[in-house]
Amino acid sequence: MTxxxxxxxxxxxxxMFENWEERYQYMIDLGKSLPLIEDQYKTEDHLIKGCQSRVWVHSEMKEDKVVFTADSDAIITKGIIAILIRVFSNQNPKDILEADTKFIDEIGLKEHLxxxxxxxxxxxxxxxxxYALAYQTQMN
Known part of the structure; x- marks a missing residue:
């Protein structure tokens, strides 16, 4: 899928959800299905700076696609990173770099955080x- x-x-x-309570619950459920990062990557190097919660992200290239894994110590944040990984994981670096993130506004996420x-x-x-930019640079 693109x-x-x-x-x-x-x-x-x-x-499909009528209110934000249901959407938050859905995000929490999505967080539970997150492809979890291996413990060896739960280091300062993999922490995302600028997050209130602790969020670790690891990436690697597999057959010209960037594959992300992540974890967070907060359930809502885990849901947010799960959504982003669902969108960007298993995509090529160029597509990740060119992708817009308007869908976040369309689901109303930003305004409810x-x-x-x-x-x-x-x-x-x-x-x-x-991460995508780093891989893109390596490929060229």
Missing amino acids: IKEIQEEIIEEFS SPTRANGLVSMIKQLKM
Whole structure:
């Protein structure tokens, strides 16, 4: 699936819920299905700077695709990173770099987060794109 198709699928899923309480519960459930990072990567080097919670992200290249794993010590944050990994994992670096993240506004996520969590969300996206940029540079 393309990044755009995955984003549209997420928008559709979120539209099924009537209120934000249900959406938060869905995000918590998504967090439980997160491809977990191996303990060896739960280090300062893999922490995302700018997040209120602790969020670790690891990436590697597999057959020209970036594969992400992550974990967080906060359940909502774990759900947020799970959504982002669902969108960006198993995609090529160029597509990750060119992808927009308007779907976040379309599901209303940013406006329903505290300012510190919203900043963390931006930091997570930036970090995932930085990994993609590093791989893109290595490929050229």
